Structure formats: structure tokens, C-alpha cells
Amino acid sequence: MKFSKAEIDAVIAASPRTNLPLSKLVLSEERQVRPQGSTPKLSVAELAASIKDSGVLQNLIVVKGARGLYEVCAGGRRLEALTVLAQADDIPENYPVPVLIVPTDKALIASLAENVFHIPMHPADEYAAFARLIGAGKSVEDVAAAFGVTPLVVKRRMKLAAVSPRLMAQFREGQIGLDCLMVLASCDDHVRQEQVWNGMPSWNRRPAYLGQLLTQGEIESDTDPVARYVTLKAYEKAGGTLRRDLFSDDDKKAYLLDTALLESLATAKLQKKAQQIAAQGWKWVEVRARYVFEEFVKFGELRKTRRAPSGEEAAAIASLQSRLETLRARMDALQDHEGDDDNDDREFLKLDAEGEPLEAQLKALQESLCVWPPELMTQAGCVVFVGSKGTAEVKCGLVRPDDRNGVAEVARKASEVDGDGESLVSLPSAKTRPVHSEKLTRRLTAHRVAAVQAELTVRPDVALVALTAQLAHSIFRDDARGYHRPETVFAITAADCQSDLPTAAEDLQARILDVVTEAVDANAASPLAALKKADAANGAEQTVAATGWLPACLRTRREAGMATEETLQDAPERAASEALAA
Template sequence: MKFTKAEIDAVIAASPRTTAPLNKLVLSADHQVRPGGSTSKMSIAELAASILDCGVLQNLIVIKDPRGLFEVCAGGRRLESLNLLMSNGDIPDNYPVPILIVPADKALMASLSENIFHVPMHAADEYLAFSRLLGEGKSVETVAAAFGVTPLVVKRRMKLASVSPKLMDEFRADDISLECLMVLASVDDHEKQEQAWAGLPQWNRRPDYLRQLLTQGDIESDRDPVAKYVTLKAYEKAGGATRRDLFSDDDKKAYLLDAPLLERLAVDKLSKKAKQVRAEGWKWVDVRVRYDRDEYNGHVELRKVRREPTEHEATALAELEAAMQAVQQRLDALEDMDDDDADQDDGAVYQELESEQAALQLRLKAIDDELSVWPADLMTQAGCVVHVGHNGAATVKCGLIRPEDRSAVAHVLTQGTGQTGECGGQGDMLSGPSAKVRPVHSDKLMRRLTAHRVAAVQAELIARPDVALVALTAQLAQKLFLSRDYRYHQQPQVLDVSVTDSQSALQSAADDIEASPAWLRMEAERSAWAQKLPQDLDAVFPWLLAQDQATVLQLLTVAVACSVTGIQGVESPTQRTDVLAQALGLDMRRWWTANGPSYLNHVSKSRVVEVVTEARDINVAAPLAGMKKDAAVVAAELALAGSGWLPRCLRGQAASVAATGEVGTASLDDSHSEADELAESAA
């Protein structure tokens, strides 16, 4: 039978209201729609604190019991909170509780109505209400005690209430999750909050990615190398301002707001290290917070030479080399042993020998490091830069020769006084611009960029079983039928057919890979198959036999995609993923965008200017040359927005080769994919 709200209101209006001692109230077993114990203990504690502060504001609905008791059919949370207060000694057992007595045949209806027609307060209203209480002059501790929560909870709700009203409306409409709202509340600037939320793509509205956007450029105490070097304690002791995320579980993490103070403290600390380095005999020692390659681009680098070992060192080297040879012979003997003759003890012996070999190699390296020295007569013309390294420790870049000191170094070398040791001629002591052309991208950046390209190829490949099957078949055929061709062993293979997932290699090469759309797509595919496949190894084969061919082929496609490799540290006209990229019509603009974190922060300012010139024009790029690096990166990001610009290593083989002018035939130009043409026109 369905009751209307009007009928329920009539029943309640006709029922008498009074009070009853707490020790006369019991929870009804037959007329209570909420089962006992279904409410979290934290919620009960908060309600108990509120009752202690304000009393019971809403009566409990009860029926009379033949034993003289009152059965509570609506208000079980209030009863449980009152009992908690009584057990804690905060109220007596006969505490008067306001009640509404209803007929037994209407009790269940009354209990149901209180829960059905009750509209819970929206979380946004709760945060604003807490803010108003504090605005009336109540302290955080007072409000916390009144609601049975910690002061931190009150502060967090206050912080949530301070989020932009526009974003709070979206939270009310369930367009913003609570997790994202907490991230937005971590900064006080409403405009910055709104811009960050508007900049999130619909498919990637994750709290961690939002936090990355909001804190971009901030100095994080636990991640920024200079902050780690100075230490948060020293920075705060010097009066440095900080911002802490109230919603972070790490109460030791902070955002440092005074960059000039941080750099001054770093320089002061580095100067002590510089004093020690200067005592080693170098001509000059610079102190820099960060090592900028551009500043020292015209310097020549001095190389270490190998000095003659002392008698003691020579003896130690000979003993280590003999021991290494003996261990290798024992390892070779175990490897040549037939499987029938081997036993479990041999495996343990093999592992022990490998460990012994590794220990010997470390000792050899330690002696070699001792034998590698800076030539003393050239040190007096060279210098060092003491700076903070990427690991947050003081680092020394040694052996730099200024352009004005090159003639003096050349004079020393022509006089034949330079120490050459076993390294060869005196020319081997120097390296610099005259020795080789500096590449556009560093080894680390090339690995980062090509990791993103590999991830994009994988993400494209899982939708193309035809290409995956051809790629796998081609590589197996090469190994079976063409492995005698000398070129087979010279060319790296595009697939690791032993199916080693390249996931960890991508993570190692690019620390931002996990936020990329290609990675997320592959992770979703991995997760789906991990849940679909039988967990028993022996069950996989019969399970696949029972599947249709399309399912088997799709699984093969995912396995092939996961094994795609091709990370490289050197920029070259071709990459091993080119053949797959062309077959898939790969357009890296779908998977990667040039911005500060992904590219611009990792190259010199002059390169930033070059990029904007190429993507836009010289008029747009020219003002960047007069800016500091950080400002130039921000301006470049704005200029590159929507341009679709890609570095050559991400444009694909055809586009890259044609752009360098190495190949310009009509046949190659005709082979450009539509994506390559779009990328070139955008660039």
C-alpha cells in the first residue's frame, strides 16, 4: 500500500509529543527501517557532539511498549548518539528525550516517511555553514568540539567553502567530484582554479592531473632539487613563506613561495662547497643554483687522464683481473654443462659466482676511478661550476675552459707538458664545440620523446590487428629464414617477440608518460584483458581454444602492441618504429603536445625561440629572446597553443627526412600520410 505525504503528516499531527527518560528508550526491532549498526561510528560521534552542544533538536518517533518502555522506530542515530554520551558520562541515564508517540500500526509508515521524505544537506551547504560559524567569531576548536570532529576537519571544510562559487555550483551539479574539489581548494586564487578546471580535457579530469596543472611552476619541498638541497626547515627558519595542502596526507610537504630567498639560501650553502673545490687548484669556481648549459656553451671541457698506478695498485689490479678470469671460467663451465648433468646446487653456485663477479667489477671500477685524474698543469687554466644537481645534492661540473683561456691551454699542450698517461695524445684531453656538433636534443630528452612515440604506436596498434599480425609474422620470418644475412644482426628489431612488456622502459624514459592519453589507453586495455583471462596458467590455452578467432586475434594484437620498443637517446633520420608508424598513419598530435613540462623546460632558451619561429614566425618569436627562460617558456606555450608543432623525431620518418633535405623525391613525398602533411603545414 502506498501512502501519500499528506496522510503521513496527518498521522504525525494527531500524535502526542512529550519527553521520556533515556533509559526507557529502546530501538524497535519490527518498526525500524534502518538496521542497527548501519551508520558509521564517525557519524555517530559527530552527532553526539552536536547533541551535547545543542540538545536533541528533533523528536524521536516511538510506540508504547507493554513493558512500559518506548520503542524507537525513527531516530535510531539520535538514540545511539545519546547512549554514547551516557556511556561517556556526559549525560545521565534519565536524560529527558523529546519523543512523538504514534500508533503501533502506523509506526513502520512513520519510520519510512522520515527516511524517504528527508532531504539530506548537500556537502556544499555543509562547507558553507561551517564557514559561516567561523565567520560569526567561533574558534576552530569550538566548532570542532561541537560537531565531534578534529580541528583539521573543520579547517578542511573551511577550505572547501572558499572554492570559487562558479566551481561550487558545478560541484552541486555533480560535474566536479569531491576529490577534484579538494585539489582546487589547495590554491586560493579563484581565477587560477577556474582556468585549471576549464583547461582539463573531458577524458582526463583526474585529481592527480588537475593537481599537476595547478602546481605547475610551484616550488615543491619534496620534489624541487633546490628546495631539497636547502631543506624546508632551513627555509622556514629564514622566514620563508609556504603554502600547505590541507588535504594532503603528507603533512611535511609544502609549497615554497619565496623563490629569491630559496635561491639566496642555496647560494650561501653552495659557497661553502665552492671553497673546498677552489682549494683543489682550479683557476676559477662559479656558484650557480642551476647549471645552465647555454651559459657555458662556448667552453671547452677538459678530460681526465689515467695516471700510472702505484706498485700497490698495480698488484691489486692484477689480482682482481686474475680473480675475474677465474670466476668467468667457472661460469662458462656451468653454462656448457648438459641439463642431464646439472642439479639444483649448480643453480645456487651460478648465482653465487655472478654475485662474486659483480663485487669484483665494483672493486675494479673503484681503482679505475682513483687512477683517473685531472691533469695538474691544465687545472690551473680550467675551472668548475658548483650547482644543485637533479638529485637535490651539491654537484660539481669540473674541467671547463673559458674561451679566453684556450690559447694558454694550447701553449701548455704544444710544450708537451700535459699529462697524457694511457689515454693517448694530448688532443684527447679536450672536448668542446670544435670536437663535435652539439645535438638539438639531449640523450635524456630524446629518450623522453621517443618513449611517447612508442606509447602512441602501441595505442594505435591495438586497434589494427591486421598490422599487428603482419609485424609479428614479418619478424618471425626474418629470424627463421633471413637470420644469416649480416644485416639481420645489425638492425634493432621493432618487436620484442619474447613478449617483455615495454611498460617499465617507458616509465623510466619519460616521467610524464603515465598522464599521456596513449598510456591511459594501453592501461585500460591491459586491465580489461587481465580481468578477462583465466588466472590459472594452465587454463589460458583451453580458454583461447574456445574463443572465436576475432577474440584470439585481438589478444594477439594487444600482446604485440605491449612489446613494441624503440626508445633511443640519439636523434637520427630514422627510428625503428617508423615502419609501424607509417603503416598506422600515426599522427603524434593526437597523443602529444609541446608545452613546458613535455618539451620547452628541457631545452635551451635559444631552442625555444627556434621552435616558436618554426611554428609561428620570427615576429612572434623575437620578443622571447629578451625574456628570462621561465617567462619565455610561458610565452612560447601560448604561441604554440593549437599550432600542432612537433619536434622532428615525432613527425615520422617521411616528414623528418623531407624536412632535412636528405631525400626529396616525388615518390617519398607521395608517401606522406595525411597526418604528416597536416603536421608539416602546422609547423
């Protein structure tokens, strides 16, 4: 059944408007187009706050009922909000409510018309209206009270209203979702908002990715270790600028904008710890806000020595070990017991819990016996920094490059005195000039790869070996600590990469005699010493050509000891080389 607007207008025009006491109104069960209970509770609270502040702005539609009451067939949410206010004593029970009284047979038409012809406000208009209220002099708290929302909701809507007009226009057209708009609103710079949005492909415009781009250069207060160590309170007290995300569920989260200030505060706070460490007798103590692995590679490291325990310490260690052995024996007996007994499980867990503090005590005692060599502490130092957990950490026993020789000499003498032959210091290898230039090394390596590729095209059996090696390496490798593996995965043999190598003109003059001596012998190299570089290089090339000599970077060798990360990464290629040489 279809009703024209003229019919509906006629019904409304013929119906009287008046005010009725709230106590005379009841919700109609038969003439409401919206089912009872379908109204969100949150919207009722907001509407109640609005009515309390501004009154009922739109009349209810009612029909005469029994016993002098009037049934509400349109405006049930307003009636519910009024009832909430009356129950809270915010309005009297006889509060005058504006109503439109319609005939009973027209009630359903009126109820349907009010809901169907109602055009909801676009969220963008709502955000703009909130901003206009604040601009007109209303406080955030007043607006929040008027609409029954929290001040945070008002601030969020004001923030959304401040988004770039170009982006807001796309939001109105449905090209930007509310979740993305909230992320964009977290940044106040319209140019930056548009750059981030327009710079991302449409398929990748997700809130998480937008947030990452918008917060580049900013430091998250809850995840950054240095920020957690300094604390947000101390940073703000020092005048640090920050930005809070109004749309975050965590109201304590903030983005710190002054990196230099943050790190200076961290450094100052670490100085107290550094003073305590310096009092232990180290040569130097440095303070750094962050641990950068590359900066520590240049240092050597001392090794702790184990001192003899005192009588009291030895007795404590023996007692703890004895108690732990007793517990473990009882736990082993429970594990060996056949059957599924819950009592055994509970007893096992109880014993395990008893053993944990004992193991911790034993570990602490044993660690206390490991001390830094006093004679080396005066040659080494420590670095105090903020660790990954946001706490102050110390890395001790570091040897600077300038102190390398002195520490090595002291460590050598100490080892001779102790007689155990164990080195007290680990020093990084001294830098040496590479045999070949980087450019030449790249060319030589390219020749090696080309040689293997050429052979694989005509040797499918070898290609299968290389593929198997690569698959095995990808499955069984351990990237975290590859250099701790006890042996190489594949045997290493020489590959024939000698053909089409760079010529004599590309080798270094200082290397000519060494190459010939290595490839042939010193007698063959001796006549070349008196020649000019060009003649010596040509002579060396002819002498070495028939020997099968290869530059070191092209050789493969069978390792008898520990595998390095580099050799393990090259394992597939070396497997192919082995098969080719077979």
C-alpha cells in the first residue's frame, strides 16, 4: 500500500497539536513501526542529555487510548529518554510534552512517514557542527553535557572536523572510511595528511600503514625503550613536545617529538649508574642512550676468571647441589612410575616449584665466583645504555682499539703466571689491506658464478645436487647463530673457474711475485723481480697459466673445523662445484 505525500500532509494538517503531561503517555505496542527494544541504549542517554539541555524539539505522534492515556506511535525513543529524566528527577512526572494527536486509523501511516522520510545527518556535518559550537564559545564540557557524551568524544569530533577539506570531501563521497579518517586526523598538518593519503596506492590505504607514515620521526611513549626509561612525566616536565592520539584506546599513549631532548634526558639519568660502575676501578665508562651493535664491533672483550670459593661459599654450593639432586631423584622416580595418577602430577609440580628458587640461588653463587681480572680492568671499560626492556644495562670488559696492544700484553703475562693457557681477552682482528680491490673482487666473483651457471646448463644431474643443497640449507639453517655450527654441511672442492679470468694488466704489481711463488715456486718468481711491471705481469701470466692457480676469492677449500656463516650461505654453490669437479 502506497501513500502519497499529500495524503500524509493532510493527516498532519488535520491533527491537533498540544502539550500532554508525561504521565499520560504510554508506548503503543500495535502502531509502532520500530520494534520495541531496538533503540541502542547509548543513543537514549545522549538524547536524554539533549532534552535536558534544549527540551523536546520535535513533537511525538500519539493516538487516544483507554483510561485517559495516549499511546505514542512515533517518538518512542524520545518517550524513553523523557522517562529516564523523570526517573532521575531531572524533570517532573507531569512534564509537558509536545504531541500531535492523529486518528487511530492514520497512526501507522504517521509513524511510518516520520521514520521513512527522515534523512540522517552525515557524520561530517555532525563533526562540523560540534566544531562550530566550540567556536561560538561553548566549552568542551558544556557541549559534552548537552549531548550526553564524554569530553573525549567531543574532542574527537572536533579533531575529525579539522581534517583537510579535500579529504573531508572524499569522506562525504565514501572514498575514505571513518577508520582511515581517524588516523589522518591524528596529524594536524593538512599538507602531510594529503601527502600520505595521495602517496599510497588505493589497495594499500589501511589504517596501520597510514599511521606508520604519519608517525615517522616520532617516538612512541609505550614501546620505545628510551621513552619508557625516561618516562613521559619527566619528558613533559623538561619541556618536551608531544602529540597524543585522541583515537587511541590507551589514553596514556603519546608520540614524543623532540628526540634530542629525550636522549639527553636518558643520558643524564644514566650518569648515576655510570658513576657507580666507574667506582669499581675501570679505566673508562661511557654513557649511550641506545645500544647500536655496529658501534660495539670495534671493541675487544675481556673474559672473566673464576676465583676459588671461600669455605662458606663452598659449603653453600654443596648444600644447594645436594638438595637439588634429592629433588631431581624424587622427580625422576615419579616420572618412572607407571600409571596415570593425578597425585603424582601434583607432587611432581610441587617438587619442580621447590627446585626453582634453589637453582636460582646456585646460579647466583656460581656467577659471583666469576670476576673481572683486576690487572686488566685498568685497561678496559664499560658502556652504560638503555636496554630493550627500558632499563639501564651495562656492558663491561670492553677494550678500545687504542688499548689493544697494552691489554694483549698484560693478558699474555697473566696467562703465563696462571699457567692455564686460557686467554683473558678476545680482540677483533686488526684491519689489513685486502689483496684485491673491491672492483676486481666483484669481477672475479662474477666469473666464478658464470662458470658454475655454464656447467649447470649442460649437467642436469649437477643442477639437481645444487637444488637439493639449497633446499636442505633453507630448511636446516639457523640464521641466528650460524657461526656456532660444529661443521660444514657440504664438503668443499675446487671448481674449474680459471678460464676467462682478468688478465695480468689488472693485477697489482706488489702481488705478482707472491702469485708466482704460490703457484710455482720462488725460483720461477725470482727472474721477474728485475723486470718492469708490465713485463713482469705478462711473464707471470704465462708462468701461472698452466698451473690451475686461482685467486683466493675463487677458491673453495675443505674445512676441518668450524663453519662460518659465509661458508654455510655458499653451501649450495659449493655443492655444485663438488659435483662438477667429480
